[in-house]
Amino acid sequence: MSVRNITPVKEFEDILPKEYKDLVNKGPFNNKKSVDDLGTFKEIIEEHPHCAGCGVSLGIRLALASLPSPEDSLVVGTPGCSFFALSQSAVNYSNTAFGNQNAVATGLKRMLQIRYPDKHKDVIVMVGDGGIADIGLDLTLHSWFRKEKITTIMLDNEVYGNTGGQESGMSMKGRVLNMAPTGKKFDKIPVFDMAEVSGCVYGARVTVANPKKVGQVVRNAILIAREIGPTYVQIFTPCPTNMKFPPDQTIKIAKEAQKDQYSYKEFMTDEVAEYLKNI
Amino acid sequence: MTKEQCVSNPEYIFFDSPREKVFITGSEAVAEAVKRANVDMAIAYPITPQSESMHLIGDLYAQGYLKDYYRAENEFAVMAAIHGASLGGGRVFTATSGPGTLRAMEMFPVWAGSRQPIVCAFMCRGVSLPPSIQPENIEMAMLLDTGMIMFHAENAQDYFDMILKAYIIAEQPEVHLPIGIFADGFFVTHTRDLVMLPPEDLKLPEYDSTSAPVPTFDMETPPMRITRDPLLNKSNFISYAANASWHQEILAAAQRAKKHINHYLGGMIEISNPDAKILIAASGTAVSQSREAIKSLKEEGIDVGLVKVKSIRPFPTKEIISATENAELIVIPEFNAGGWLCREIKSCIDNNSRVLEGPRVFGGMTMPKELIMSEIKNAIKQKGLKV
Numbered sequence: 001m002s003v004r005n006i007t008p009v010k011e012f013e014d015i016l017p018k019e020y021k022d023l024v025n026k027g028p029f030n031n032k033k034s035v036d037d038l039g040t041f042k043e044i045i046e047e048h049p050h051c052a053g054c055g056v057s058l059g060i061r062l063a064l065a066s067l068p069s070p071e072d073s074l075v076v077g078t079p080g081c082s083f084f085a086l087s088q089s090a091v092n093y094s095n096t097a098f099g100n101q102n103a104v105a106t107g108l109k110r111m112l113q114i115r116y117p118d119k120h121k122d123v124i125v126m127v128g129d130g131g132i133a134d135i136g137l138d139l140t141l142h143s144w145f146r147k148e149k150i151t152t153i154m155l156d157n158e159v160y161g162n163t164g165g166q167e168s169g170m171s172m173k174g175r176v177l178n179m180a181p182t183g184k185k186f187d188k189i190p191v192f193d194m195a196e197v198s199g200c201v202y203g204a205r206v207t208v209a210n211p212k213k214v215g216q217v218v219r220n221a222i223l224i225a226r227e228i229g230p231t232y233v234q235i236f237t238p239c240p241t242n243m244k245f246p247p248d249q250t251i252k253i254a255k256e257a258q259k260d261q262y263s264y265k266e267f268m269t270d271e272v273a274e275y276l277k278n279i
Numbered sequence: 280m281t282k283e284q285c286v287s288n289p290e291y292i293f294f295d296s297p298r299e300k301v302f303i304t305g306s307e308a309v310a311e312a313v314k315r316a317n318v319d320m321a322i323a324y325p326i327t328p329q330s331e332s333m334h335l336i337g338d339l340y341a342q343g344y345l346k347d348y349y350r351a352e353n354e355f356a357v358m359a360a361i362h363g364a365s366l367g368g369g370r371v372f373t374a375t376s377g378p379g380t381l382r383a384m385e386m387f388p389v390w391a392g393s394r395q396p397i398v399c400a401f402m403c404r405g406v407s408l409p410p411s412i413q414p415e416n417i418e419m420a421m422l423l424d425t426g427m428i429m430f431h432a433e434n435a436q437d438y439f440d441m442i443l444k445a446y447i448i449a450e451q452p453e454v455h456l457p458i459g460i461f462a463d464g465f466f467v468t469h470t471r472d473l474v475m476l477p478p479e480d481l482k483l484p485e486y487d488s489t490s491a492p493v494p495t496f497d498m499e500t501p502p503m504r505i506t507r508d509p510l511l512n513k514s515n516f517i518s519y520a521a522n523a524s525w526h527q528e529i530l531a532a533a534q535r536a537k538k539h540i541n542h543y544l545g546g547m548i549e550i551s552n553p554d555a556k557i558l559i560a561a562s563g564t565a566v567s568q569s570r571e572a573i574k575s576l577k578e579e580g581i582d583v584g585l586v587k588v589k590s591i592r593p594f595p596t597k598e599i600i601s602a603t604e605n606a607e608l609i610v611i612p613e614f615n616a617g618g619w620l621c622r623e624i625k626s627c628i629d630n631n632s633r634v635l636e637g638p639r640v641f642g643g644m645t646m647p648k649e650l651i652m653s654e655i656k657n658a659i660k661q662k663g664l665k666v
Contacts, residue, residue, distance in 0.1 A: 074496060092498050094366060094496055096386070096393065097389050100386070103351070104360065105363060106363060107359070107362065107365070107366075109363075110347050111319065111369045111371075112367045113347075114369055115368055115369060121498065138352060139356050146349070
């Protein structure tokens, strides 16, 4: 979409909310922004109803501030915590049924390639750990096997947050949660490793405690998906509400995880390495 | 590579163009419809029981009639990807049957709720358990309240016409709902029939996604901050009211489709011999079997009329009330155990004691005309009808 498309004509200017005009004039559509610029521009994400200290909302904020072309980015999700913020963002966002996001994104990406053959339309899947690792695992993996040119971002809070703190496949082994009354019996599902063997050409594992890194890998993942193939970013987004820690401890928890299950990891094919040298 | 075809006025293709008589299967008729429908993208899954329709559409893709096509991982994924493609603003097609329909179930209300004019063919088969790959249309009962428009084809000609016309009906700005076109699997899909086809070098005009009552999902439609699928699940009255009105609008859109169905399909029902005291009301291949029964009963001096129900959603309530007004016996033969058409009809007419529930066949059983005839003769005796 060109900025001309969203710029109101003079006659309408006075009836549009300030918030909208700010998006046009001070948003990321005209002048490209990044995580470094947060606090200085009108963001794609509007106020949201997430809990205090929510890691997911921070993950979304960082990811949306890192879109290389927000004016041509479309986000596909699935029901869960993530949709509360995403449905109030200034990019097209769709969430339909449970766990179908990578299939919806596949159809969407292919149709946009048919309709806009000369443009990059970035289709980005942004969902929680349950949506990818559990209910949507098969559709996610198949989109990678098929080499669909989409970016998949997991907002991993290691729990089903929106439904009330149940065990997910990404929960830590031993953690006592709803539906895991005696503790989770198996390890985190190795989705990150599965991404590499399933056809993703680039993957990164980060936490919200490292905003710059999140911004950098999300941007890379989207650019690579345009040109080369499927990409995957897994962001640790701790949940104070269900993990029962004070909301001002989110970053601390994420930092601790960087020494454990969320050490920084990245993989890329040779083709991607070559591509990254040139951007 | 794009196949050379001329975009033509739908009215011309449907009603005025010369037609050529061919002897083809119902699956081939499906592909012939898609060939002329200017479809952008189709997605397939080899569900058991499969018809060859989606292979033939794959061939159409290879020949350049479609711009994209692939084999997906399961029926839920197919219907989700078809949804994504439709969101992106193009014209799509897929087909499924029986267990595939049930596997994909979660997506059908999504299509309607999202107002996507998706056209999907259903080759109805039995659903497990016990497993059956035989014709049976119980899956239609499960789709009645998904918000989808539903047509039931009697034969390959119906299947061809209904699929091609469905695009034009579904894409009306005041309709914009998905349409399922149902045929009784195997009987229609796997057997050959005479079908009249318009020229293959004609195709429908391409889909214009700006005709939709909802914005296209392509980041080309301002204003900027607009969610395509509103979150109406908050616990407050405004949310409930918005959600309810959205649903009402889907039902209203189906009602508004009626005039287009009447125009393009020549009516939601078809009546022959409307003055007969005994009427058979049927849809799908039960109509063909009823026609045979009616011929033989006529030879025995029993006069029976026929109401063929073509549109199942929206349901032709008024039309059926009026068609059955003077009937003393209404017979409803069906290819399923549940008797959904019978329930639908009984829910809209008065004096339900006139209704003979059945005959019904399922699990792979066929419906010989003699079965319908003997049911009617028994009912005549029991009710003491004068014929």
